[in-house]
Amino acid sequence: MRPRPPIQGRGIFSGTGLIITGLAATLAALVFPIWSYADRSGTGVDVLNAQTVSTQYGPLSALDRDFITKVRLAGLWELPAGQQAQTKGTTEAVRTAGRHLVEGHTFLDERVRTVASQLGLALPDEPNDQQKGWLSELDAAQGGQYDWKFANILRLAHGRVFSVVAQVRAGTRNSLVRELADDANTTVLDHIKILEATGFVDFDALARDLAAGSTPSITRSPAPPGPTADPGSAVPVTPSPSPTYTLPPAAASPPPGT
Secondary structure, three states: OOOOOOOHHHHHHHHHHHHHHHHHHHHHHHHHHHHHHHHOOOOHHHHHHHOOEOOOOOOEOHHHHHHHHHHHHHHHHHHHHHHHHHHHOOOHHHHHHHHHHHHHHHHHHHHHHHHHHHHOOOOOOOOOHHHHHHHHHHHHOOHHHHHHHHHHHHHHHHHHHHHHHHHHHHHOOOHHHHHHHHHHHHHHHHHHHHHHOOOOOOHHHHHHHHHOOOOOOOOOOOOOOOOOOOOOOOOOOOOOOOOOOOOOOOOOOOOOOO
């Protein structure tokens, strides 16, 4: 008996079916993570919700609490650094920068202590180890070396915190934290400008240090306050007047290390 010739269409339809099945499976694999991502534990949203507590001023996240702590820590070492610069600085621009630090952190420290009290947060009462090290460097420096170290150490510290302020201000859901971030932004930006106006900032070294990444936080965020049973609607906060300062004229940049 002569064998039957193969049916040509059967192979075509079978191959087409396999292709369609494969495409459908690929599409399902791509779509599944999109619609299911928000429900997966361990995601950024999941972590945010787990570390956020309710307050009458709106949700308070772990980043909010860490920011409040950092504002307090900044005042604990920059205020004495500013006081020191008013006596050890060898130029009027450095002494003026010291006055700005004192005025700015006197204002900001009062604000952060008020906010922390309203939110039931504990604050540190001394600088961290890195900040103590910076103060020791300034204590040991004299003359032109002091001017250069003061301008560059403080400018680097302010550059690192500036991005944190922006991140908190952009994403916080707490009205008190928003207002504190506004005050911190005004103060930090003023200090950045006044330090640059001394003429001692080494921008090449600054760019390298900032690109290398900031040092991980040594302190932990304070424990969250107890959750409010019924926070209700978030309480709006009337913006506080921001401090204003007059910048001195920029000086000619001296050679680094002088």
